Amino acid sequence: MKALTFKRYGKSPDIGFSNIDRPTLQPDELLVQVYAAGLNPIDNIVPAGTFKPVMSFKLPAVLGSDLAGVVVEVGSRVTRFKPGDEVFASIFDMGRGSLAEFAAVPESLAALKPANLDFVQAASIPMVSLTSWQALKERMNLRRGQKVFIPAGSGGIGTFAIQLAHQMGAKVGTTVSTGSIELVRGLGADEIVDYKKQAFEKVLHDYDGVLGSVQGDTIEKSLGILKPGSRIVSLTGPLDAAFAEARKLNFFLKFVFGLMSRKMMKLAKKKGVNYSFLFVRPDGQQLGEIGELLKAERIRPVIDKVFPFDQAKEALDYLALGRAKGKVVVRIK
Structure with a gap:
């Protein structure tokens, strides 16, 4: 083949x-x-x-x-x-x-x-939906009325995660360029920041969660928009020791990943925020539940x-x- x-x-x-x-x-x-x-x-x-x-x-x-x-x-x-x-x-x-x-x-x-x-x-x-599901439902335990920041809202993860968070009753903040504002508004975004004109960390406040889907310093900057007790779930790193433990990696890799995430963990702890790295897992049962949302056209x-x-x-x-x-x-x- x-x-x-x-x-x-x-x-x-x-x-x-x-x-x-x-x-x-x-x-x-x-x-x-x-x-x-x-x-x-x-x-x-x-x-x-x-x-x-x-x-x-x-x-x-x-x-x-x-x-x-x-x-x-x-x-x-x-x-x-x-x-x-x-x-x-x-x-x-x-x-x-x-x-x-x-x-x-x-x-x-x-x-x-x-x-x-x-x-x-x-x-x-599959991957964007399972990632969004496991981040928002399992890791964040996002609840109705809470606020979640999903940067890069027009991307593959963003377009699905915004819809799922909206269906869960959460308020969604995101960043996009000018040409994508109407797209993400139609998906359910509530607070939309044009990243070419404004810095999101100066506009958004009192959030309960961040889905870290963008490389660079976005996660560190997002600490400033979070309430104490909030959660950051990162898809891009830094990898952490808990990830190494879950995959039964050797002591050396646990040590290395612990070092990689040390700065982020320290900053998060100072703000009273929980940080974790998420490596999506395939799951047919979850995909079946997501399929029901798609069949009902609650997510597209x-x-x-x-x-x-x-x-x-x-x-x-x-x-x-x-x-x-x-x-x-x-x-x-």
Whole structure:
């Protein structure tokens, strides 16, 4: 089968198309013919080797993690799905990829595709929705009437997280450029800061949570807008010792990650704020609950651009520019 792979880690990962064997199914897995694959920033970060100490791939490795498609075969222990079912899933952190004609998906990570979404729309959802769900519901325990700051509101994470927080009854603050103000207002943002004209830390006040989705000093600056007892959940780092502990990493990596997050932890403690790093986990049950929100049209996919499969590498390059309003998706079939 045709797949987009990388052959080595580093500045020259040799990304290109390869003909590889179809995945061999385990008893608890589905073989899915991939119709579309949603892209995420991590898809460009993995080949660079940034997460090599904590994520294992057998090289050459297939890129991508989000997919939507049709089940063509099921393992002997699979009970929830059958051939012909239309599904969507994230296979992130499983040592396999979605930018291929077929993918093996553990049954526990898959959910039925909402009938009102096409494959491209469904493929745009898994990672951003699971990340938002786990950050806002599990880590922050965000409640009705609270205020959450979600920077870069027009991006892939931002467009979903704003909608989810709005559905949870929270007030949402965000940052965008002038051209995206109406987009995020339509998604449910309440306080919108044009970052080209104003500094968010001088405008926003008394927030209960921050979703750290932007590289740079945004998280440190956001400390100034938070109430004591608030929570920062970072998707971009610094990695912390709790992350190393959860992944059962060795003592040296626990020590290193503890050092990396030491400054942030100290600043957060001084403000009476809790800081944690979130590494999203695939979860079919959560994706099924998210699917119900999508079916009810309480949340909608936001897609910037769709690329054909033979331009998948160009799609990754476009995503890396950081200008997409919503998600970038590759149509495979």
